[in-house]
Amino acid sequence: MISVGTSLCQTEVDESMVLHQPAHSEVVVEVERLLMAYGRRVIQREVSFRVRRGKIFVIMGGSGSGKSTLLRHLIGLQRPLAGHVRYGATDYWASPPxxxxxxxxxxxxxxxxxxxxxxxxxxxxVALPLRLYAxxxxxxxxxxxxxxLALVGLQGxxxxxxxxxxxxxxKRAGLARAMALDPEILFLDxxxxxxxPISSRRLDDLVLRLRDETGASVVIVSHELPSLFALGDDGIFLDAECRRPIAQGSPRELLEHCRHPTVQAFLRREPAERHG
Amino acid sequence: MIAERAPSRLDGAAGQDPDAPPSWALRAEPGGARLELSGAWTLGSALPSAAEVAARWRAQGAGVLIPELVAVTRWDGALLAFLLALAQTVRAGGGTFDERGLPDALRRVLRPPEPAQAHPPPPAPRGLRRVGEWALARLTSFNAALELLGEVVLGFFRLLRGQARLYADDVWQVFSASSAHALPIVAIVNLLVGAILAFIGSVQLLQFGAGMYVADGVAIAMVREMAAVITAVVLAGRTGAAFAAQLATMQGNEEIDALRVLGVSPAEFLVLPRVLALTLMTPLLYLYACALGILGGLLVGSGMLELSAASYLDRTIGALNTHNFVLGASKSLVFGALVALSGCHYGLRAGRNAAAVGQAATTAVVTSIVGVIAVDALFAVCANALGV
Known part of the structure; x- marks a missing residue:
């Protein structure tokens, strides 16, 4: 079980853990100081990151850290208590329906x-989105x-x-439906x-191929280490104890450079040491 | 981990009867007592009580208690349970439970637990707060139901303009499930209700020599009240529950989320066809139910009253007028919409687990039935005021 000391949770996000900040490519999604909650229970606070065009951004974290909830906030299924989700210059939650x-x-x-x-x-x-909008x-x-369907190997x-x-x-059929309208951004939960493992690897390869062929940006929620390392160009790590992000960067960069014990424990698949 | 599956045999117990009953002895030691255990401590054995052992330990002056497996032939989770209970009692009584004489597997489990990081659930609301939260939840649910009704009405107007987004196969399936598939159960229930009304009417009216009025009573009761209400109740239990379960399952499978992300209103895509199907099909089922109810009355009434079928039908036709049918059909129209809306409302508001599906179906059925009876009472008052 991953467990971190309280003192770590009380610290602000260490800027040294924000490892990957390429400035050259265009930002397609910008999340700024998002506060997510179910009723009075805060799930994550101070969530900020940017997704760049053509990159694969992974949302990492243990079970119950709010990864899927963050995704729901990004795709318009759940309104945040505070903060912004911008697509280009448009603030999603401040926009009319x-x-x-x-x-x-x-x-x-x-x-x-x-x-x-x-x-x-x-x-x-797969035809439904096309019937609706094409x-x-x-x-x-x-x-x-x-x-x-042939793209995802489901011809016939x-x-x-x-x-x-x-x-x-x-999953592949779901991916085919998600790709039906040639989206700019693909969200995978x-x-x-x-x-x-073999199907998982095939799906990873498929995501990479689709990204390369279509140039779409991809946001992936996952806690599967092989997928994270195979796919992630950049990412954020949500911590369930602190209820805030504790590191940013690609999974490989975080593995090599991030000193946070929870991140290291997660990426090395080892139980974290107890503090106190 | 401790050997709970296969009972362990201890080397020190060689030569003992392996099935000897579990027993214990408490021997005084300086500063406490030694607890000597022997026999087979297995889940199938009649175990001594830890409370009894603890009471004896207290009587001997408490202090340290040192358990020891002296001649234990076999043990499993039963011994662990006994020792856990004993350790807890001893520690709670201020004594020391010294587990050093026990096998490693037992010792690890009996060691005092490390203080766990507490994650207490949010406290449950009490008193007035509880009442307030309950009332707010009901109000939210009512608002959501009104919102759903509004969306369905808007969707209906879009349908009339040819702009609604519906899935033809789903519409067809929902219409047939709401009508043709319901025919057998509607037939059986209404036939029996008609027969029961005729039977009760015959028994009572024959006492006054007014047996011929049984046909009138059955016809009016079925057409004005029973056919519409009974059909609605049957549909609530059958179709309304199915709607709720289906939508709740879709909610759990994230299908509703997928529709929302695609920009499709679930109210239009899923609820509108269901509401339309039940609203349009229930009056037809009502007419069918009237016919079956009258047939049930005819079978019993003609038998008990020695009336010919033709005479019974003559009385039936004479007792009915258009107003009765209009009233019954109007009711069934409203009942159909109510049952469909209730099923869809609770289905869409369901949680994302298997229990939520059952809960959605149950709540939808209960709400529908109560709603049908309440609306029926309202109809009765209005009909009386209008002289219908």
């Missing part, structure tokens, strides 16, 4: 449980859906119900959760 709806069309989301619509076939799942004639739409499974697929296939 129609602007929010336009912003949401710029991103694709793969949910932890894949969230495929159980009443629809795989084809219809003005494609039916034959072109069908071609595009088949292409998206168009007519399957989601319940007939394995966990890995459902625990993409490797529940997958065997």
């Amino acid at each position: 129609e602007v929010q709806a336009r912003l949401r069309r710029r991103f694709g989301v793969l949910f932890q449980s894949s969230a495929l619509f159980s009443a629809m076939s795989l084809f219809e799942n 003005r494609l004639p039916e034959p072109e739409l069908r071609q595009l859906v088949r292409h998206k 499974f168009e007519d399957y119900d989601p319940s007939a697929l394995s966990g890995g296939m459902r 625990e993409p490797s959760a529940g997958l065997d």
